[in-house]
Amino acid sequence: MIIENSEVVLSVRNLTANVDGTPILKGVNLEVRSGEIHAIMGPNGSGKSTFSKVLAGHPAYEVTGGEVIFQGQNLLELEPEERARSGVFLAFQYPLEIPGVSNLDFLRVAYNSRRKAQGLEEIDAFDFDDLIEEKLDVVKMNASFLSRSLNEGFSGGEKKRNEILQMALLEPKLGILDETDSGLDIDALRIVANGVNQLASPENSTILITHYQRLLDYIVPDFVHVMAQGQIITSGGKELALELESRGYDWVLEEFAAAEVGV
Numbered sequence: 333m334i335i336e337n338s339e340v341v342l343s344v345r346n347l348t349a350n351v352d353g354t355p356i357l358k359g360v361n362l363e364v365r366s367g368e369i370h371a372i373m374g375p376n377g378s379g380k381s382t383f384s385k386v387l388a389g390h391p392a393y394e395v396t397g398g399e400v401i402f403q404g405q406n407l408l409e410l411e412p413e414e415r416a417r418s419g420v421f422l423a424f425q426y427p428l429e430i431p432g433v434s435n436l437d438f439l440r441v442a443y444n445s446r447r448k449a450q451g452l453e454e455i456d457a458f459d460f461d462d463l464i465e466e467k468l469d470v471v472k473m474n475a476s477f478l479s480r481s482l483n484e485g486f487s488g489g490e491k492k493r494n495e496i497l498q499m500a501l502l503e504p505k506l507g508i509l510d511e512t513d514s515g516l517d518i519d520a521l522r523i524v525a526n527g528v529n530q531l532a533s534p535e536n537s538t539i540l541i542t543h544y545q546r547l548l549d550y551i552v553p554d555f556v557h558v559m560a561q562g563q564i565i566t567s568g569g570k571e572l573a574l575e576l577e578s579r580g581y582d583w584v585l586e587e588f589a590a591a592e593v594g595v
C-alpha cells in the first residue's frame with residue numbers, strides 16, 4: 333500500500349557484495365517505505381537470494397561497498413541476530429532443518445528475544461500457547477507441527493508455511509520472502525498469500541522474491557523490480573510482472589544494455 337510521505341524503512345545504496353571472492357551484487361539500489369510491498373523478479377543466478385541474505389547478515393557474503401539503512405540505522409554494522417531483533421525477517425528459500433529443537437521451543441525463544449529487544453517482558457509458556465494458537469490459524473497449520481523438530485521431515489510446502497508462521501509471530505517491520513511460493517500446491521499458495529496479506533499493514537513492509545506472476549495475483553505488489561547481473565535494472569508497477577510473464581526477460585536486458593552503452 334503506497335502511503336504518501338510514509339517513513340523510509342529501508343534504503344539500499346549502491347550495495348556490492350562478494351561470495352568466495354566473486355562479485356555477485358554489483359550496485360543494488362532500492363528504497364522501501366512503510367506499508368509497501370515490493371516484488372523482486374529476475375533470471376536465475378541474478379543475485380536475488382544473495383541480496384536477501386546480505387540484508388539478513390549471512391556470514392558467507394562479504395559486503396564490499398555501499399550502504400543499507402534500516403529505520404535510520406546502519407544495518408550492515410549489526411550482527412544477524414541484532415538485525416532480526418530490530419525487525420528484519422528473512423523467510424528462507426530453503427528453510428533449515430534443526431533436529432532436536434522443537435518448533436514450539438524455537439518459536440517461543442525467537443518471540444521472547446524480539447520482545448526483549450522491544451523493551452517488553454517475556455511471556456510465559458501458557459500465554460505463548462494461546463498466542464501461537466491464534467497464529468497457527470493465520471497459516472491454517474495443524475498444532476501437531478509444533479511438537480516436531482524444527483522443519484525436520486517437513487515437506488517443502490510445510491516448511492514454507494512454517495516460515496510464514498514465524499513471520500506472523502514475530503511481526504517484523506520488514507519481511508523478506510525468498511521464493512516462498514516455490515513448492516507450494518495451489519491451496520497452500522493461497523493460504524500462505526492470505527497469511528502474508530493479513531500481516532501486511534501500513535506499519536510494515538514486505539520484499540517478495542518470486543519467479544511467478546501467479547503469486548502476485550494473490551499478493552499485489554506496489555512495485556516490481558527486475559534484478560539481473562547483480563543490479564536492479566528496471567522497476568515498475570504490478571503490470572510489469574504481467575509483461576515479464578508474457579515477454580520474458582530478454583527485452584529488459586536489451587534495454588538495460590542499450591542504456592549502458594548510451595544508445
Ligand SMILES: Nc1ncnc2c1ncn2[C@@H]1O[C@H](COP(=O)(O)OP(=O)(O)OP(=O)(O)O)[C@@H](O)[C@H]1O
Nearest residue numbers: 351352354356374375376377378379380381382383
Ligand atoms: N560460493 C559461491 N561461489 C561462487 N558463486 C556463487 C557462490 N554462491 C552463489 N554464487 C553465484 O551467485 C549468483 C547469484 O546467486 P543467487 O542465489 O543470489 O541468484 P538468484 O537470483 O537468487 O537465483 P535463482 O533465481 O536461481 O534462485 C549465482 O550465479 C551463483 O552461482
